Amino acid sequence: MKIYNLRNIKDNDEVKLSVSIDSEQLGCKELWFSTPEQYAHGLCENRLDGFLVGMVFPAMQYGEDIHLEGCVSKKLLFNLNNYAIPLLMTFSPSAKRIKIIAEETTTERLNCSGIGTGFSGGVDSFCTIYERYELEKDPDYRINSFLFLNVGSHGPGGSDEEEIFARKLFHNRYNYLNALPNELGLDFIPLDSNLHSFHPWGHQLTHSLTTVSGVLILQNTYSKYYCASTGLSYSLLLKFFEVYQNRDIAIFDPMLLSLLSTESLELIPDGTQYTRIEKILRIIDYEPVHHYLNVCVSGQESHENCSVCSKCCRTLMTLSSIGKLDEFSNLFDIGKYKKKAELRFVCQQVLLQHKDPFARASIKLARENGIKLPSCLVCYILVRLINLAKACLPSTVISKIKTILKQA
Numbered sequence: 001m002k003i004y005n006l007r008n009i010k011d012n013d014e015v016k017l018s019v020s021i022d023s024e025q026l027g028c029k030e031l032w033f034s035t036p037e038q039y040a041h042g043l044c045e046n047r048l049d050g051f052l053v054g055m056v057f058p059a060m061q062y063g064e065d066i067h068l069e070g071c072v073s074k075k076l077l078f079n080l081n082n083y084a085i086p087l088l089m090t091f092s093p094s095a096k097r098i099k100i101i102a103e104e105t106t107t108e109r110l111n112c113s114g115i116g117t118g119f120s121g122g123v124d125s126f127c128t129i130y131e132r133y134e135l136e137k138d139p140d141y142r143i144n145s146f147l148f149l150n151v152g153s154h155g156p157g158g159s160d161e162e163e164i165f166a167r168k169l170f171h172n173r174y175n176y177l178n179a180l181p182n183e184l185g186l187d188f189i190p191l192d193s194n195l196h197s198f199h200p201w202g203h204q205l206t207h208s209l210t211t212v213s214g215v216l217i218l219q220n221t222y223s224k225y226y227c228a229s230t231g232l233s234y235s236l237l238l239k240f241f242e243v244y245q246n247r248d249i250a251i252f253d254p255m256l257l258s259l260l261s262t263e264s265l266e267l268i269p270d271g272t273q274y275t276r277i278e279k280i281l282r283i284i285d286y287e288p289v290h291h292y293l294n295v296c297v298s299g300q301e302s303h304e305n306c307s308v309c310s311k312c313c314r315t316l317m318t319l320s321s322i323g324k325l326d327e328f329s330n331l332f333d334i335g336k337y338k339k340k341a342e343l344r345f346v347c348q349q350v351l352l353q354h355k356d357p358f359a360r361a362s363i364k365l366a367r368e369n370g371i372k373l374p375s376c377l378v379c380y381i382l383v384r385l386i387n388l389a390k391a392c393l394p395s396t397v398i399s400k401i402k403t404i405l406k407q408a
């Protein structure tokens with residue numbers, strides 16, 4: 001695989017940084033990132049660092065060495081070749097050992113003072129913002145800028161239609177969330193890309209790499225960047241390591257992020273000191289959370305929480321356990337959750353509690369707060385019945401059955 005022809009194109013009010021990718025598997029394609037002109041000074045226009053990190057996993061899957069026609073961080077190149085590639089092979093059994101060769105390396109430290117994190121409105125992102133912006137007093141470590149990436153979290157990029165849909169959601173969510181950074185007087189930098197079209201394995205598998213790729217593209221902005229953990233604490237990472245292997249690269253974040261840092265940019269894994277529920281409990285009284293909490297993974301075009309997808313349900317079950325459900329009725333449709341999802345979700349969590357760390361934590365919290373939960377046997381029967389009814393009965397009848405079961 002060859003990465004070359006780094007160029008900068010001004011397109012209306014956007015500035016696009018792009019390279020050509022020449023691959024045996026993919027043919028010749030363009031990989032690009034773009035941001036509004038007002039943030040273009042932060043683009044790293046003379047290094048391939050971000051493009052390299054974005055393409056390392058695809059190249060490993062295809063077993064293609066990477067040849068870089070241009071300059072990269074010496075530290076990044078050394079750490080990728082010697083440590084990160086073997087680490088990624090441990091994560092993904094289908095990843096091959098490859099070698100990266102660069103035309104030129106640099107040890108230059110860029111002159112920038114941005115301390116950033118992503119702002120998505122989710123629990124992990126809010127916890128990092130609460131700790132490293134709201135509570136942090138040291139200006140060398142306090143967040144002073146937020147980033148909003150389109151590298152896969154808004155949907156896949158396997159076809160033109162999928163890319164267009166993801167871009168629409170990216171813009172919708174950006175416009176909605178922008179109110180908080182505006183209120184705080186902080187930059188909220190949108191960085192669009194087609195990187196996810198090179199990652200057909202789904203966002204969760206490689207999201208640490210695609211995120212870091214975007215952050216490195218803005219290496220003229222950031223000297224430090226906090227990567228929010230995905231809700232597993234250190235002890236849960238150890239305990240459930242095999243469950244997440246070849247499923248979510250974030251299990252390696254505490255090791256991987258330092259290997260993807262450069263002479264100029266320090267990537268910091270933040271949030272692994274807490275479980276997801278500990279995070280919710282930490283931020284529950286942080287005022288912006290009551291206006292912008294956005295956890296939905298339903299994939300709908302709107303920015304709103306659907307109240308019935310797995311992440312909405314998990315959050316609502318936690319809020320219910322601690323008696324805070326009604327405080328979030330402006331962000332979730334509580335009636336819809338109770339009617340359409342609560343019983344099924346709670347039963348699923350009971351059944352999954354020994355296999356899934358999030359289910360285990362949700363059940364533990366419910367018990368600690370005196371919430372009465374159905375037994376495993378009852379949950380098993382209920383889930384089977386709900387699934388059977390879904391397949392055979394009209395929704396009005398299912399809804400009546402759920403009401404009867406709840407009362408029982």
Ligand SMILES: [Zn+2]
Nearest residue numbers: 296306309312
């Ligand atoms: Zn949802």
